[in-house]
């Protein structure tokens with residue numbers, strides 16, 4: 001693995017030359033997630049992740065999917081207690097375009113109000129689906145009973161909290177966590193690092209704010225935002 005810095009953001013390149021599939025991977029990992037939430041913001045990290053693909057300054061949600069489909073790129077994202085990752089897999093020859101689309105969603109998302117409202121229903125439906133799944137329900141009940149906040153609570157949040165999320169909350173969350181000191185890019189594939197570096201450099205803004213990871217101490221956020229750690 002080779003590590004470089006592009007505009008203060010770490011870029012890790014893992015060379016994978018015996019790639020018979022001809023597929024590459026590029027991801028953006030942000031140190032954020034459910035463990036930084038309070039009872040009133042439960043589910044916000046996952047909600048922000050869902051809204052990353054809903055439109056940018058130059059692309060509607062539909063454009064994002066159409067532009068991806070045209071080059072055979074496949075986008076996905078996930079949220080855990082300690083990270084949000086969004087990533088794309090693509091045919092190697094379309095690496096530059098795929099990286100450009102992913103970085104567009106990271107740095108230029110506009111989070112349209114109407115998409116946020118629609119997404120609440122999707123997230124709540126996803127949550128209900130997990131309630132129906134006996135194993136997910138069992139694990140969540142164990143977490144609820146025995147794991148102290150902030151790590152035990154549901155990543156998807158509660159229906160009550162999800163319904164209170166606003167565009168402003170999403171924008172603030174995004175601005176606070178998606179900054180140069182708190183995210184990293186990862187590329188896996190056959191391209192040399194300088195080429196990946198060029199793709200990233202030509203797309204990402206060069207003035208990403210930098211915030212020390214120390215700012216993200218759980219107890220700092222937790223003590224500031226909540227009065228009690230029971231739910």
Ligand SMILES: [Zn+2]
Pocket residue numbers: 046050126
């Ligand atoms: Zn989800």
